[in-house]
Amino acid sequence: xxxxxxxxxxxxxxxxxxxxxxxxxxxxxxxxxxxxxxxxxxxxxxxxxxxxxxxxxxxxxxxxxxxxxxxxxxxxxxxxxxxxxxxxxxxxxxxxxxxxxxxxxxxxxxxxxxxxxxxxxxxxxxxxxxxxxxxxxxxxxxxxxxxxxxxxxxxxxxxxxxxxxxxxxxxxxxxxxxxxxxxxxxxxxxxxxxxxxxxxxxxxxxxxxxxxxxxxxxxxxxxxxxxxxxxxxxxxxxxxxxxxxxxxxxxxxxxxxxxxxxxxxxxxxxxxxxxxxxxxxxxxxxxxxxxxxxxxxxxxxxxxxxxxxxxxxxxxxxxxxxxxxx
Numbered sequence: 001x002x003x004x005x006x007x008x009x010x011x012x013x014x015x016x017x018x019x020x021x022x023x024x025x026x027x028x029x030x031x032x033x034x035x036x037x038x039x040x041x042x043x044x045x046x047x048x049x050x051x052x053x054x055x056x057x058x059x060x061x062x063x064x065x066x067x068x069x070x071x072x073x074x075x076x077x078x079x080x081x082x083x084x085x086x087x088x089x090x091x092x093x094x095x096x097x098x099x100x101x102x103x104x105x106x107x108x109x110x111x112x113x114x115x116x117x118x119x120x121x122x123x124x125x126x127x128x129x130x131x132x133x134x135x136x137x138x139x140x141x142x143x144x145x146x147x148x149x150x151x152x153x154x155x156x157x158x159x160x161x162x163x164x165x166x167x168x169x170x171x172x173x174x175x176x177x178x179x180x181x182x183x184x185x186x187x188x189x190x191x192x193x194x195x196x197x198x199x200x201x202x203x204x205x206x207x208x209x210x211x212x213x214x215x216x217x218x219x220x221x222x223x224x225x226x227x228x229x230x231x232x233x234x235x236x237x238x239x240x241x242x243x244x245x246x247x248x249x250x251x252x253x254x255x256x257x258x259x260x261x262x263x264x265x266x267x268x269x270x271x272x273x274x275x276x277x278x279x280x281x282x283x284x285x286x287x288x289x290x291x292x293x294x295x296x297x298x299x300x301x302x303x304x305x306x307x308x309x310x311x312x313x314x315x316x317x318x319x320x321x322x323x324x325x326x
């Protein structure tokens with residue numbers, strides 16, 4: 001009897017052990033599978049985040065510092081001269097970047113008959129009407145000179161323009177009161193006193209004159225004159241005949257008439273100078289020396305209005321000078 005009981009206990013324990021073993025095995029598999037699923041999920045998330053970070057990673061580049069005038073006069077913006085010209089010219093292809101798509105005269109002609117073109121043209125007409133209400137600014141990257149006691153103000157000299165002095169007449173090959181292709185009030189920007197940089201040019205000196213232009217680096221002007229027909233050269237020689245003509249260079253001058261300001265003088269290294277303006281229209285400047293068919297220079301400029309010059313301190317934003325030029 002005892003033997004039978006012992007055998008039953010052994011069989012029961014063995015079955016229990018086997019069941020427990022199978023249970024643990026299955027249970028462990030479930031746990032392991034859950035752990036594996038979780039680990040794979042975490043790994044996939046980490047991998048995904050890693051890929052996301054890698055793909056969206058942008059190398060650090062120094063950010064362009066925002067011009068201070070934007071915090072002083074909200075709404076003003078840097079001018080995009082090509083964009084402004086496109087609006088003034090109602091040039092749909094230029095403004096909307098369509099020249100590559102419509103790269104032949106035929107394609108342009110067909111597109112101009114479409115409703116899309118008419119819609120875009122109407123949009124440009126509206127922008128052109130609103131253009132004078134926008135205000136733009138140019139930052140003058142020139143240092144402030146010493147105060148001019150005689151002129152009572154500061155007069156900043158900038159880029160030089162080339163011209164001819166024939167007797168009492170000065171002929172410039174660029175618009176004297178322009179800056180970055182914008183034409184400003186002549187009381188704000190003008191041609192300063194000229195520096196004579198050549199000997200007298202006689203009527204027989206035309207070829208040497210062209211050579212001198214090339215030597216001095218005025219290649220564009222020299223090439224234009226060099227391409228003149230003989231008739232033009234002859235007319236030019238006649239213009240110079242028996243007259244004293246000289247080649248001149250005149251620096252552009254930005255005029256800041258004001259009383260002497262000690263604060264401004266003492267903080268000249270901390271100032272920023274801006275011209276604020278609105279756009280009026282486009283203009284073509286042609287210099288032909290009054291010689292029929294003998295153009296020397298032609299360029300498109302943009303005329304402006306509401307010219308305002310501001311000088312301020314970049315540290316404390318103090319405005320030292322604020323003048324509207326009329």
